[in-house]
Amino acid sequence: TQLLEQSPQFLSIQEGENLTVYCNSSSVFSSLQWYRQEPGEGPVLLVTVVTGGEVKKLKRLTFQFGDARKDSSLHITAAQPGDTGLYLCAGVRNTGKLIFGQGTTLQVKP
Amino acid sequence: DTAVSQTPKYLVTQMGNDKSIKCEQNLGHDTMYWYKQDSKKFLKIMFSYNNKELIINETVPNRFSPKSPDKAHLNLHINSLELGDSAVYFCASTATATSGNTIYFGEGSWLTVV
Numbered sequence: 001t002q003l004l005e006q007s008p009q010f011l012s013i014q015e016g017e018n019l020t021v022y023c024n025s026s027s028v029f030s031s032l033q034w035y036r037q038e039p040g041e042g043p044v045l046l047v048t049v050v051t052g053g054e055v056k057k058l059k060r061l062t063f064q065f066g067d068a069r070k071d072s073s074l075h076i077t078a079a080q081p082g083d084t085g086l087y088l089c090a091g092v093r094n095t096g097k098l099i100f101g102q103g104t105t106l107q108v109k110p
Numbered sequence: 111d112t113a114v115s116q117t118p119k120y121l122v123t124q125m126g127n128d129k130s131i132k133c134e135q136n137l138g139h140d141t142m143y144w145y146k147q148d149s150k151k152f153l154k155i156m157f158s159y160n161n162k163e164l165i166i167n168e169t170v171p172n173r174f175s176p177k178s179p180d181k182a183h184l185n186l187h188i189n190s191l192e193l194g195d196s197a198v199y200f201c202a203s204t205a206t207a208t209s210g211n212t213i214y215f216g217e218g219s220w221l222t223v224v
Contacts, residue, residue, distance in 0.1 A: 033213075042114075042200050042215030043153070086151055096141070096204065096211060097166060100153040 003027055004091055006101030014109050016078050021104045023089035024071045030094050032065055032072045037086040037103075048092075079108045113137050114216040116201045122222045123191055130187045131219045133201030141165075142184040143202040143213070144176060153200070159184050160206075191223045 005024045013019055023032070031050040035043035047056050049065035049072060056063045060083075062075040072089055086105050090098040116133040123129055135142060143166075144156040158166035162178040173189040188195060201216040 037151075040217070042202070042217050044215070045212050048212070088153060095166070096206070097155060097158070098213065103151040103153070105151070 003099050004089060004101040006089055006104055008104060009102055010105050010107075012107040012109065013079055015080055017108075019076050019079055019106070021074045021087055021089075021106075022071070023073065023101050025091055025099075026070065027091065027099075028069050029091035029099075030069075031092045032069070033090045033092060033098070034063055034072070034074055035088040035090060037088060039085075043086075043088055076106075079106075081108045081110050084108050114201055114203055114214050116199075116216040116219050118219060119217065120220045120222075122224060125191055125193060125223055127191050128187070128189045129191060129221070130185055131199055131201075131221070132183070132185045133216060134183050135201075135203040135214070136182065137203060137205075137214060138182075139203040139205050139214075140181055141204045141206060142178065142181070143204075144184065144186050145200040145202060145215075147198040147200060147218070149197070156199075157184075157186075188221075191221075193223050196221055196223045 007022050033048045034046045037043040047063045052067045052069045054065045060077045064073050086103050088103045089101040114135045141160045143158045147153045156170050157176045159178045161181050175187045178184045198218045200218050202213050204211045204213045
């Protein structure tokens, strides 16, 4: 049973386009994290959202935590080739245990 | 300096062999993890140690045995390797295993069983 459904799983867009990645669950998490993983490397934390309804911005990336703390979204504005990579959402339990989504592979073509 | 380092990065071995992957963190963290990432990029926790003590042990075959000689090291030993063990294994660490703490991942160890 996949606790965190991430969509889409694959996304190929042109440079300059906008995109949104979704992360949905029927479970409540104490917080939710977004990671980016490049080929040959481990995931790197982008952001942690803690409060229901919270919105955080990281340059062209906007992260939102759902009001009920069950879902989240990542929106990228004017995507660039350097944004290419695997994006992973992870729900965080009170114990600190991470439950990962399946990941979204993003390709931004120049 | 690499915060979380694991060796080897690549490992190709035959079925039935026993192999180990080593991990070290120089961040002074109390908690370390082993994660497995399959061919579909799905990342799943295997084990978690806090100050050398096992705190999370997911449904992992007994052939996998973690060992933590001190809180800066968490090694993974795998007995009788099977084809299905082929994956990328990530070591990770965090200050304390509480919600919201940043988890730092190593670069991964690519295990291929032939």
